[in-house]
Amino acid sequence: MTEPLIAVQHLGITFPNNQVFKDLSFNIEQGDFLTVIGENGVGKTTLIRALLGLVKPSAGRISYFPSKKAIKIGYVPQFRNLDQEYPLTVEDFVGLNIRGWLPWLTKAEHRQVQTAMAVTNIKKIKQRPLGMASGGEKQRAYLAQAIVQQPQLLILDESTASLDNEMKYELLDLVQNLNQTSNITVFFVTHDLPLAKQYAKHFLALRPGQQQFGDMAGMSVDQLKGVSNV
Numbered sequence: 001m002t003e004p005l006i007a008v009q010h011l012g013i014t015f016p017n018n019q020v021f022k023d024l025s026f027n028i029e030q031g032d033f034l035t036v037i038g039e040n041g042v043g044k045t046t047l048i049r050a051l052l053g054l055v056k057p058s059a060g061r062i063s064y065f066p067s068k069k070a071i072k073i074g075y076v077p078q079f080r081n082l083d084q085e086y087p088l089t090v091e092d093f094v095g096l097n098i099r100g101w102l103p104w105l106t107k108a109e110h111r112q113v114q115t116a117m118a119v120t121n122i123k124k125i126k127q128r129p130l131g132m133a134s135g136g137e138k139q140r141a142y143l144a145q146a147i148v149q150q151p152q153l154l155i156l157d158e159s160t161a162s163l164d165n166e167m168k169y170e171l172l173d174l175v176q177n178l179n180q181t182s183n184i185t186v187f188f189v190t191h192d193l194p195l196a197k198q199y200a201k202h203f204l205a206l207r208p209g210q211q212q213f214g215d216m217a218g219m220s221v222d223q224l225k226g227v228s229n230v
């Protein structure tokens with residue numbers, strides 16, 4: 001059995017007048033490609049925030065192995081079309097995740113930026129202002145920024161929403177490659193069931209007050225019906 005990277009046990013999260021999770025349990029295994037599906041408002045973003053330590057559980061716990069400190073998490077947000085005037089070059093944007101706005105990088109850090117751009121196939125546009133890049137290139141720059149620190153866990157938060165089909169599959173091919181060759185664990189939140197079916201190993205289907213966890217390949221017709229209207 002694969003070791004968990006993160007174990008969520010009996011998690012409860014309650015906002016004033018709103019209990020989002022009552023008793024949520026699942027593991028994120030090392031090297032997994034886990035997709036999280038569920039209708040609007042069921043708590044997907046809240047779950048990500050809890051994994052990042054930004055929301056405190058009201059019950060249960062989230063355990064990190066070997067420790068919370070040892071696990072770096074890369075985050076790829078939902079695609080937002082940056083303004084054409086956005087001035088940072090693709091390279092500077094990717095480097096932002098190393099030292100924020102400080103421009104000087106060590107040689108090793110510079111190499112990390114070059115590697116992240118090579119892996120995500122944006123090296124040839126590294127001097128281009130990010131605002132002038134295409135939608136797919138922008139999203140690949142977000143992916144490069146998320147992996148520049150070589151995270152153990154990569155969270156994709158509806159990152160393919162509003163990308164066209166070709167760009168979606170291009171992005172997910174890159175993510176799958178990272179998952180398979182660098183053993184980066186992937187936590188992929190999406191509404192796109194066909195995409196999830198193609199790439200994910202496991203699924204977590206969230207519904208109000210309940211959850212289902214299982215093998216993506218073995219997802220039954222009933223389970224499929226349950227989440228296919230999301």
Ligand SMILES: Nc1ncnc2c1ncn2[C@@H]1O[C@H](COP(=O)(O)OP(=O)(O)OP(=O)(O)O)[C@@H](O)[C@H]1O
Pocket residue numbers: 015016018020038039040041042043044045046047
């Ligand atoms: N800080 C907060 N305070 C109070 N309620 C909150 C807070 N954050 C989220 N909620 C509520 O918790 C519920 C879950 O929200 P969340 O954004 O996690 O859902 P989601 O599944 O990500 O939705 P979507 O698919 O629309 O992005 C919603 O009812 C939301 O209004």
